[in-house]
Amino acid sequence: MPSYDPELTSGDPYYDDFDKTKNYLKILFKPGFAVQARELTQLQTALQTQIERFGDHVFKNGTPVLGSGLTEKNVSYVRATGLSEANRALIAGDFVTGTGDKSNLRARVVSTEAPLSTGADTFPVVFLQYLSGGGTAGNLFEPSDEIYSETQSVNFVVKSTTADLVAPTGDALACSIDTGVFYVDGFFVYINPQTNIPYRLSTANQIESPGSGEEGTAVGASAGVRLYQFPTNRVGLQINKKIIDNIDDPTLVDPAKGSYNYSAPGADRYQVDPVFSSKVLNITTNTPSEFIDEDFVDVLRVENGKITKRYNKTEYAELEKTLARRTFDESGNYTVKPFNTTILNNLRIDKYQVDVILSSAAATFGIGDNVTSNGVTAEVLNVLDRTNFVGSTAQRLIVDMDSGRFATGISITNNESPDPATGTVNGISFLPDSTGIFSKEQGGTASKLAISINPGKAYVFGYEFETQSKTNISSDRARTDESLIGANLNANLGNFIVAETDALPFNDVSIKYSGNRFDSYPFDSGVSILGTDGPFEYNNLPKVDLKGKFVQVNIPYRANEAGTATIRYWAPLFASEHDGSFDSALVIDNFASATMESSDTSLIVGSQSSAYYLPTLIDSQGGYV
Structure with a gap:
């Protein structure tokens, strides 16, 4: 936009009708003729146009010319109660401290923000840079803590309730710009030091992100709450152009003390006011309007709390x-x-690993189950092989959270009739998807x-x-295909055994063994529950498939290793003791001379061993407790 703005000055009372096409480069005043206010205003416009044309030759619009250093740092925030607007302005840049066991906790107020006028987030926000810790009482202010100014007679309390799902405390990113000069619309505009805290407004059921790239959700969370952690924003200068009169700025009245015109209103002022601010950034769009705004100059780009671009170099035209x-x-x-x-x-599909202690060994969670807990929902994408079996007491689920977020200690269910699987969440871990972007x-x-x-x-x-x-x-993605006829393909499947047993009905509980891995232990009722040598490495365990009345046991491929063994029993068990009803369900009897490795601790049962899966708890690394 050119320096001359007819919307502001062309009408009453200024009548600045400057027209660049007439090429009036000077205003020539004459004796005996009154000087018009319009001519004095237009004189400035003509001179400013000359400066603008030279500036446009040298500098690109919106570029820093002098100074304007950019800094950013991580800070903490607290939502305050009992802090008036007047007192909020007083503590900006002040030092604050706690009381009682937190009297040694000291912080500097980096910035403050006014409460929102509507919605759930009607709390003033104070941003703090901690300077010293509070000893055994902790190094951060917490809900219900009292905070006192060191220099002002001001105190306030950190928001106490969390039931409204508006975070009382958290982390934020403070972006600051130092003094300098920007070239904006033909003017060389002075920049005052300012700080901005980028944020976005929540949608329904959205809360602060617990980690970078992780979406924070909670059923019942209100929309319109300021979210400061891991922001994605454009940070820059909002260029405000306005006319200032003596009502806006009382210093504009006539200062000629002793004169008849003392304190009388005089000429107005044209102001270009750059305010350091931020706008939400949509990183998945290529629409120009998402990145270019009239009267907004970008200086930083933030994505998930990290600075991804700086516009701190002078750009020439x-x-x-x-x-x-x-x-x-x-x-x-x-x-x-x-x-x-x-x-x-x-597409990025972030997942959660959920360890569940089952309420009943008779019902387990399966792939595709919709799991719920008080309105929080998730889809089971996978179940760790060695925890997916009938009779298990614990399972490790991989889920995609649809709404909300599970937490340790809550009960979950798949609501299947007539015997729903239920359990208590024993642990939860975020599994970011490194193979996707959005x-x-x-x-x-x-x-x-x-x-x-x-x-x-x-x-x-x-x-x-x-x-x-x-x-x-x-x-x-490519969606074309090509066919090859007569091409030779090589496939290394490794060793396998096929043994015949009685046909199983489609609803037999043993079907749930299909696709599972089983540990193999020497059979000895006197042996400890973990076996003589402990569990084998998980990835080297055999995998079992049920196909009608056949049981196929897939053996991990071992080049140049072959032997013979006599398989007497293949009996997966549901507990550390044998169960005769299940011993007879999957018996491989009198199958001799199979090509495989043979030993008392063979991965497949030998003449003196029985393979079985031991129901047990799973630790955070996927091992046995």
């Missing part, structure tokens, strides 16, 4: 074109730092790929092109 032409003539196009690429899935909420789709391009630098037609963080580009 026509001057840059001359330099680029000379660089290209001399060196052509070249790369300084290569842009290495990785092909990933467009979550479903961010517009990720399985029909596309994502090309992840690492930071690099190149000169293209003489212009410097540099990326400071990974750039992700969505691309359609």
